[in-house]
Amino acid sequence: MKDTYLKKILGGKCFNKIQSARVLMVGAGGLGCELLKDLVLSGYGEIHIVDLDTITLSNLNRQFLFRKTDIDKSKSLTVAKAVESFNYLGAKLVPHHGNVMDTKQFPLEWWQQFDYIFNALDNIEARRYVNSMCLLLKKPLMESGTEGYNGHVCPILPYYSACFDCQAHVAPKTYPVCTIRSTPSLPVHCITWAKEFLFYQLFDEVEDSGLNDSEAISKETDNDAEIENLAKEANELAELRAMIVNSDKDTFFRELVNKIFRVDIERLLQIDALWQTRRKPTPLHLEEYKLDVSDLSETKNWTIAENLYALYVSSANIQQRLKEEQYVAFDKDDDDTMTFVAAASNLRSFVFHIETKSKFDIKEIAGNIIPAIATTNAFISGFASAIGTQYFKHEKATLENTHLLHTSSAAKHAVVSAPIGPPNPECPSCSAYRGVLHVSRHDFDSLTLQWLVDQLVPLYKSDISIQVGQSKLIYDVDFDDYALDKLSQVPDFKNGETILVQDDSNRLDNLILYLAVGNETRFPPVKLKEKPVKEESDLDGSDDDGFELIEGDNSSDVEIIEEPPLKRKRV
Known part of the structure; x- marks a missing residue:
């Protein structure tokens, strides 16, 4: 019998519970592929899979259930088919392509059917939403995530253990608009400018973005000359955009380089206030360089001549595409768009005396890619599945028989396990x-x-x-x-x-x-308790260190979770 060993390991009673269980897995990426494999082989009777994304080329190195022929297909639909080849115990697989936060596709009644929920997500907003639904319906949740060699598995028992929001998370890194557009000092500033401003204004669907927000700019600087220059820069990009279809590739390229890397920079140099404590940029003169086609390897730092050639080729390709398409959106796996952003950001870095990067490195930053390692995904998902089965093995899950787990850099303790902690009385989610x-x-x-x-x-x-x-x-x-x-x-x-x-x-x-x-109107029964009174030591502004949750495979979207304001009055 195919289930003989599972019954011996789990016990007949636990195995029968798992066989009759209906579970939800949210996320079908690097962690989700491994986790679905483990859930299927563990004997779960019915598994629902939710994912919003489609498969891209960059997924294939670690998301082992996908193949090259699957590119642009739905992740949730594809993984459900992929595991059928080893679905020995006949799990019923129900894929859903959509946003788990969509209340029309996933109403309250849909959530109520599940016995257990597994998170394999890569963004904070969705994780907080799943956490809130589990609190509302008192559904157990397995929260897990990986980042490089680091990972965590954290079971959540609503109102008995700490929930996802019980702990603060690191705030996302953002950059002032004026830094990006006028005074960059880091490679990431130039990459953000090339992707979010230059490419967006020239080729994308909408001709406005956050980096062209006049209100945001006015809040950051009161220098009239800088504000005027930024407006002129935006107007020049509008003129370049109008040239795309009506000019040949050589003319467009010359105008692009001269306006963006010479004229705009010369105008910036006239604003003395910007350069009192900064090194002045150096305008780029196209006529001083002969385009070099010798080596455009993704892993080497291109010379200025090679960057110019890469910009020339990519802009010409995009220009040709725009004669048939209404717009071209940036995609890290689209070679034309990625090459354009890499070359443009490097040329801007050169102008502002900032180190240049390889296309490979720029792709990581522009694509918001955090290094993901297949092996880490494999063992973290294995632990998530194994710890999840403990919920079905015990008559009642408690803080003592449920453990969290995370990786460690200690030589003899690569993985550390500990009992899960109680809820944080100040948590804005589970204290409500x-x-x-x-x-x-x-x-x-x-x-x-x-x-x-x-x-x-x-x-x-x-x-x-x-x-x-x-x-x-x-x-x-x-x-x-x-x-x-x-x-x-x-x-x-x-x-x-x-x-x-x-x-x-x-x-x-x-x-x-x-x-x-x-169909009915019914106010829920409500029993409110008094909030705990803070001790003097709690009011001194000090924070206790806690267990750090890792924000998931390929995560880039993290924030500080704060308690909502007591009241917002109209002024």
Whole structure:
């Protein structure tokens, strides 16, 4: 029998539970491919797979279930087919191509069917959303992630253990617009400029981006000359964009280089205030160089002549494509677009006396690629699957019989295991009381926001504030503009949205309601407790070091999780 060894290892009772279990795996990338293999071979009866992405060439080196012929196909649909060759125990595989945060495709009822949820995600927003749904429905969650040789596995038992939001996460690195466009000092500044500004303005669908935001620029500098120069630079790019279809490749290339790497730089040099404490850039004169085609290897640092030739070839190719396509979007796996960004960023680095990079290195930065190692994905997913089975083996999962795991740089302890910790009493997610607010479709169009306020005020016996979605204030004692509006007319008040309720005195628990518009109106039973009083030592601003969660295979999207403001009043 194919299940003989599994029954011996897990025990017959545990194996039967796993066979009848319905689990969800969110993410089908590097970690997800390995994890799905382990879940299938562990005997899970029904596995749902959710992923938004399609397969690219750069995925193939570590996402072993994909082949070259799978490029541009859905990851979730492809992995479900790929594991059939070793689906010996007959797991039912249900792929879903979509965003797990889409409440229309994945409503509350859909989430309720699962016995266990495995995260194999690579972005913080989706991880926080899955965490919030698990808290709402009290579903156990296996949180895992890898980054290079590092990795973690962290089981989450809602309200018994720390949740994903119990710990702060590292803030994303961003750069001021004026630094990117006027005074770069690092290779990443030039790469960001080439990808997010130059390429975007010349070739992409929309002719505006965050790096051309006049409001953001005005907040960063009060130098009128710099603001005027940035406006002229944007106008020049608009003129270059207009030339793409109507000019030959040689003319376009000469105008591109002269305007971007000579004229713009000469104009910047006239703003003395920018160079009082910085080294001045050196304009690039195209006539001083003969284009060099000798070696455009991705792993070597190109000379200036080679960068110019790479820019010439890539811009000509994109120019030709734009005669048939409306726009060309940047893709790290599109050789034309990647070569253009690499050459343009290196030429800008040369002008500003910054070290240049190889195309390979620039691709890592421009493509937001964090080194991912197949071996790390393999053993982290193996631990995630193995620890997950413990939930089905024990009659009741506890803090003592459930462990987290993470890698270590210590010579004798490559992997470290420890019991999971209790919830953080100050966590904005699991310290709040959660419930589902059911509203019938008829009442959604007839009841007013004041009706909801009248349900909530008696719970707190004080003034309250109500926020919806991403901290959008819709009610407090000084802001009742929407009080008499029908629920369906209140901005962002819609099915699947979360509603945050807080009391002005900050005495009782926050309340988080999930809005479910359906066939009936039912307010959830709510029991609010008093918030713990902070000791003097808690108010000195010091932080305790905690276990660092790694943000996932190929993750680039991390942020500091902060407690929501007590109230936002209208000024």
